[in-house]
Amino acid sequence: MSYTIEGTTGPWELVIGLEVHAQVVSNAKLFSGAATEFGAEPNSQVSFIDAGFPGMLPVINRECVAQAVRTGLGLNAKVNLWSRFDRKNYFYADLPQGYQISQYAHPIIGEGAVEIELSDGTTKTIGITRLHLEQDAGKSLHDQHPTKSFIDLNRSGVALMEIVSEPDMRSPEEAGAYLTKLRQILRYLGTCDGNMEEGSMRADVNVSVRKAGEGYRTRCEVKNVNSIRFVMQAVEAEARRQIEVWEGGGTVEQETRLFDTGRGITRSMRSKEDAHDYRYFPDPDLPPLVIAQSWVDELKAALPELPDQRRARYVRDYGITPYDAHVLTLEKETAAYYEAVAKGRDAKQAANWVMGDLFAAINRTKTSIANPPVSAADLGALLDLMADSTLSGKLAKEVFEVMVETGRAPGVIVEERGLRQVTDTGAIEAVIDEVLAKNADKVAEYRSGKDKLFGFFVGQTMKAMQGKGNPALVNEVLKKKLG
Amino acid sequence: MHPTDFTLAGAVAALAEGAVSAEELTRAHVDAIEALNPRLNAFITTTPDQAIEAARASDAKRKRGEAGPLEGIPLAIKDLFCTEGVQTTAASRILGGFIPPYESTVTSNLKRDGAVFLGKANLDEFAMGSSNLTSAYGGVLNPWSRRNDTDARLVPGGSSGGSAAAVAARLALGATGTDTGGSIRQPAAFCGIAGIKPTYGRCSRFGIVAFASSLDQAGPFARTVEDCAILLRSMAGHDPKDSTSADRPVPDFAAACGRSVKGLRIGVPKEYRLDGTPPEIERLWRQGLDWLRDAGAEIVDISLPHTKYALPTYYIVAPAEASSNLARYDGVRFGLRVAEKNSDLRDLYERTREAGFGQEVRRRIMIGTYVLSAGYYDAYYLKAQKVRALIARDFTEAFGRVDAIVTPATPSAAFAEGENSDDPIKMYLNDVFTVTANLAGLPGLAVPAGLDPQGLPLGLQVIGRPFDEETVFSVGAAIERAAGFDAVPSMRAGA
Numbered sequence: 001m002s003y004t005i006e007g008t009t010g011p012w013e014l015v016i017g018l019e020v021h022a023q024v025v026s027n028a029k030l031f032s033g034a035a036t037e038f039g040a041e042p043n044s045q046v047s048f049i050d051a052g053f054p055g056m057l058p059v060i061n062r063e064c065v066a067q068a069v070r071t072g073l074g075l076n077a078k079v080n081l082w083s084r085f086d087r088k089n090y091f092y093a094d095l096p097q098g099y100q101i102s103q104y105a106h107p108i109i110g111e112g113a114v115e116i117e118l119s120d121g122t123t124k125t126i127g128i129t130r131l132h133l134e135q136d137a138g139k140s141l142h143d144q145h146p147t148k149s150f151i152d153l154n155r156s157g158v159a160l161m162e163i164v165s166e167p168d169m170r171s172p173e174e175a176g177a178y179l180t181k182l183r184q185i186l187r188y189l190g191t192c193d194g195n196m197e198e199g200s201m202r203a204d205v206n207v208s209v210r211k212a213g214e215g216y217r218t219r220c221e222v223k224n225v226n227s228i229r230f231v232m233q234a235v236e237a238e239a240r241r242q243i244e245v246w247e248g249g250g251t252v253e254q255e256t257r258l259f260d261t262g263r264g265i266t267r268s269m270r271s272k273e274d275a276h277d278y279r280y281f282p283d284p285d286l287p288p289l290v291i292a293q294s295w296v297d298e299l300k301a302a303l304p305e306l307p308d309q310r311r312a313r314y315v316r317d318y319g320i321t322p323y324d325a326h327v328l329t330l331e332k333e334t335a336a337y338y339e340a341v342a343k344g345r346d347a348k349q350a351a352n353w354v355m356g357d358l359f360a361a362i363n364r365t366k367t368s369i370a371n372p373p374v375s376a377a378d379l380g381a382l383l384d385l386m387a388d389s390t391l392s393g394k395l396a397k398e399v400f401e402v403m404v405e406t407g408r409a410p411g412v413i414v415e416e417r418g419l420r421q422v423t424d425t426g427a428i429e430a431v432i433d434e435v436l437a438k439n440a441d442k443v444a445e446y447r448s449g450k451d452k453l454f455g456f457f458v459g460q461t462m463k464a465m466q467g468k469g470n471p472a473l474v475n476e477v478l479k480k481k482l483g
Numbered sequence: 484m485h486p487t488d489f490t491l492a493g494a495v496a497a498l499a500e501g502a503v504s505a506e507e508l509t510r511a512h513v514d515a516i517e518a519l520n521p522r523l524n525a526f527i528t529t530t531p532d533q534a535i536e537a538a539r540a541s542d543a544k545r546k547r548g549e550a551g552p553l554e555g556i557p558l559a560i561k562d563l564f565c566t567e568g569v570q571t572t573a574a575s576r577i578l579g580g581f582i583p584p585y586e587s588t589v590t591s592n593l594k595r596d597g598a599v600f601l602g603k604a605n606l607d608e609f610a611m612g613s614s615n616l617t618s619a620y621g622g623v624l625n626p627w628s629r630r631n632d633t634d635a636r637l638v639p640g641g642s643s644g645g646s647a648a649a650v651a652a653r654l655a656l657g658a659t660g661t662d663t664g665g666s667i668r669q670p671a672a673f674c675g676i677a678g679i680k681p682t683y684g685r686c687s688r689f690g691i692v693a694f695a696s697s698l699d700q701a702g703p704f705a706r707t708v709e710d711c712a713i714l715l716r717s718m719a720g721h722d723p724k725d726s727t728s729a730d731r732p733v734p735d736f737a738a739a740c741g742r743s744v745k746g747l748r749i750g751v752p753k754e755y756r757l758d759g760t761p762p763e764i765e766r767l768w769r770q771g772l773d774w775l776r777d778a779g780a781e782i783v784d785i786s787l788p789h790t791k792y793a794l795p796t797y798y799i800v801a802p803a804e805a806s807s808n809l810a811r812y813d814g815v816r817f818g819l820r821v822a823e824k825n826s827d828l829r830d831l832y833e834r835t836r837e838a839g840f841g842q843e844v845r846r847r848i849m850i851g852t853y854v855l856s857a858g859y860y861d862a863y864y865l866k867a868q869k870v871r872a873l874i875a876r877d878f879t880e881a882f883g884r885v886d887a888i889v890t891p892a893t894p895s896a897a898f899a900e901g902e903n904s905d906d907p908i909k910m911y912l913n914d915v916f917t918v919t920a921n922l923a924g925l926p927g928l929a930v931p932a933g934l935d936p937q938g939l940p941l942g943l944q945v946i947g948r949p950f951d952e953e954t955v956f957s958v959g960a961a962i963e964r965a966a967g968f969d970a971v972p973s974m975r976a977g978a
Binding site for chain 1: 487542564565571573578581583584585587681688689690692693694696723725726727731803804806807809810811813815825828855856857860864
């Protein structure tokens with residue numbers, strides 16, 4: 001059953017396409033040597049080129065082009081060996097040149113495709129229309145002074161990839177899943193850090209609604225949405241607004257809108273009539289960008305393993321479920337952590353520990369997989385202590401908690417706290433004899449058929465041994481003694 | 484001999500022999516500027532103290548045996564080149580007070596080779612004009628005057644009018660210019676000196692205030708073809724800071740000036756015979772071809788069929804690029820800012836640009852904005868790009884048959900202030916012989932070849948294959964030798 005929104009006239013389908021602006025990971029800007037670090041002092045990373053000074057000229061940054069090509073390859077897209085930069089002309093105080101250099105007519109990357117995973121376990125292919133390189137504008141700060149606006153040009157000239165999808169998404173969930181997948185791919189490739197809070201990834205959301213079986217109706221563009229959750233909310237809010245307009249006998253006008261995250265509604269920013277005439281034309285300061293197929297091949301050969309490939313490998317080589325493989329590959333850092341733990345060990349057990357205890361500890365301690373409370377090596381060592389019967393599962397959990405608290409290695413904790421499990425049958429027998437002697441009445445009850453009491457004896461024995469008894473041995477000896 | 488009468492090559496030799504010091508040479512030019520610039524207005528900014536200081540440093544360098552190829556040679560710099568620490572105006576109010584914290588590549592190259600800068604030469608505002616009358620700093624007087632009308636104030640041509648007038652009046656041994664549609668060649672012809680626009684990409688555009696990026700090209704002015712060749716060698720060269728600069732070796736252009744033209748095929752394009760061209764221009768052209776034939780060249784009639792579309796094409800492409808290039812002058816970061824209290828950004832833009840740009844610049848921004856607008860782009864800009872390709876193809880085909888093309892440099896001698904200014908189209912026609920070389924990216928040299936009946940200089944133009952400035956110089960030098968042009972302007976240093 002496909003997703004629809006119920007209006008007064010019946011169900012409506014959604015048609016969604018995304019334009020994602022992803023900041024390229026590079027040391028220098030797209031056309032100048034200035035640095036790109038986030039959070040630097042305002043106007044401290046600005047060359048005369050970025051500030052649009054007279055006589056300054058752009059020179060393309062080779063690494064930014066390589067990053068765009070890598071991304072294109074990661075999106076299974078066509079790499080255009082010939083592309084061109086155009087000027088998009090408009091006036092704004094944070095656009096020093098009075099134009100943005102962007103690949104309007106001839107992008108470096110053509111059509112591609114991304115497979116998204118949905119919560120019901122199905123997958124869907126979303127088409128990529130194009131990816132092009134462009135420069136970012138600066139930032140206007142309107143809240144620093146009662147009558148003046150401040151301009152920060154640190155971002156001016158930073159390389160962006162604009163990734164345009166086909167209008168293939170049909171629900172907020174699909175839009176969210178697409179953005180999640182896109183971010184995952186970019187992070188695996190190392191071409192964008194995907195950090196939406198810092199603005200290094202932003203989405204323009206195109207939404208229209210229609211009745212089943214119709215062609216496309218007019219769409220609206222919701223600009224600059226800066227989280228996956230907000231994208232999903234904006235899709236729904238905008239769809240509901242449009243349904244109301246259509247059902248009220250009105251017509252949806254093509255326009256640019258903004259998502260008010262506080263009120264959960266979209267607001268009109270500018271209508272089609274107010275749309276800028278950007279007067280695009282080829283930038284005469286830059287010859288066409290021509291790259292060699294051999295260079296593309298080199299970049300392709302050096303690409304890291306992508307999420308889809310890695311997931312398949314986990315299912316194949318580690319024997320874990322597709323769902324677990326999906327969860328473990330969502331973040332590149334998680335996958336690296338998992339592989340370090342799983343290598344040479346019980347891969348399923350490793351998956352359970354990472355997804356269970358480790359994730360819980362990360363949540364509890366408000367840390368991240370990149371900076372985990374327990375290192376992969378230590379978790380691996382803990383698993384080894386279980387494998388060689390030094391620790392029971394229960395003891396291992398206890399040790400793990402101490403590891404989270406203290407950051408110490410499991411071996412050290414086991415020694416210090418004497419948490420080593422008892423596997424000496426004689427010692428276990430002695431404790432059990434004592435337990436059975438103390439609870440003669442219960443022994444009698446058990447022997448007269450009250451099987452459930454077995455657990456009671458296990459518990460008493462473990463308690464007496466401070467939990468250090470090897471559970472398998474305890475069971476075995478108890479069964480023997482109780483006859 | 485007065486030091487301002489040296490040719491540049493002569494001064495290089497005299498300095499090397501110790502016959503004159505850089506300081507003496509520079510001081511003579513500084514004095515000449517002081518005496519004549521109030522009348523000529525060839526300089527917007529003069530830097531006499533810095534020039535003398537640089538000359539002294541040059542003399543010291545020479546003493547240490549470290550003299551560069553242009554050591555101690557005083558030059559005028561068109562005020563479109565950014566010069567570190569020296570006000571750069573582009574002859575526009577909108578750049579008022581702008582002192583660049585950086586140096587253009589061309590002027591850096593000249594400094595590296597030892598040149599001494601006398602100051603910043605006047606020009607048409609943002610290099611838009613053919614008379615130097617659009618300068619916010621006032622027009623430049625052509626040092627030549629009409630025999631029968633000595634009171635007429637003649638223009639030096641444009642846009643590099645100050646550079647040409649300064650060299651003609653012996654206020655500098657050479658000068659830099661830029662040429663987008665004829666801005667070196669037309670003023671060179673009007674002022675009776677030589678000037679070359681090299682192949683597009685030969686000189687870096689880094690640090691030159693942009694007018695039309697796909698057409699702009701820097702080049703030198705001097706009183707001889709050889710002097711231009713010496714200057715160009717220093718100015719040219721690949722620059723990684725300009726993506727359109729050509730990565731190719733810079734030849735010894737001066738050596739090419741001595742090359743024989745024997746056996747060269749010289750093309751004469753029939754489309755450059757225009758109705759209404761004054762007979763003296765026609766005569767001079769024929770004369771030039773005769774000289775070359777006498778020197779052993781073969782004269783070949785050729786056709787450049789799309790020539791008549793060149794001027795309209797130019798006046799679409801150049802303003803289109805200019806409208807975008809000049810968007811950065813917005814009053815936000817540098818130069819002029821005209822703001823009312825409590826007004827908005829749009830108001831700041833409008834007031835600043837209204838006050839900062841002159842009429843011709845505003846006209847071109849309007850034209851350029853129009854031809855790039857939605858609905859007009861295809862009919863104007865895109866069509867112009869296609870025609871531009873056809874014009875370039877005309878030349879490629881012609882250069883299959885000839886080694887160089889010779890045409891008049893301008894359709895007339897220098898005109899007087901007030902003439903041509905009633906109608907912008909009439910003014911634009913000044914570029915009719917020169918714009919084609921810009922559209923096709925080819926080198927074009929103007930060389931003085933004779934006088935009109937009023938005693939005003941007339942020039943011929945030599946156009947060559949891309950990056951074949953050497954042939955252009957050899958043909959230009961041959962015309963120069965045959966013409967024996969030794970007339971001098973009435974207003975000049977030492978006169």
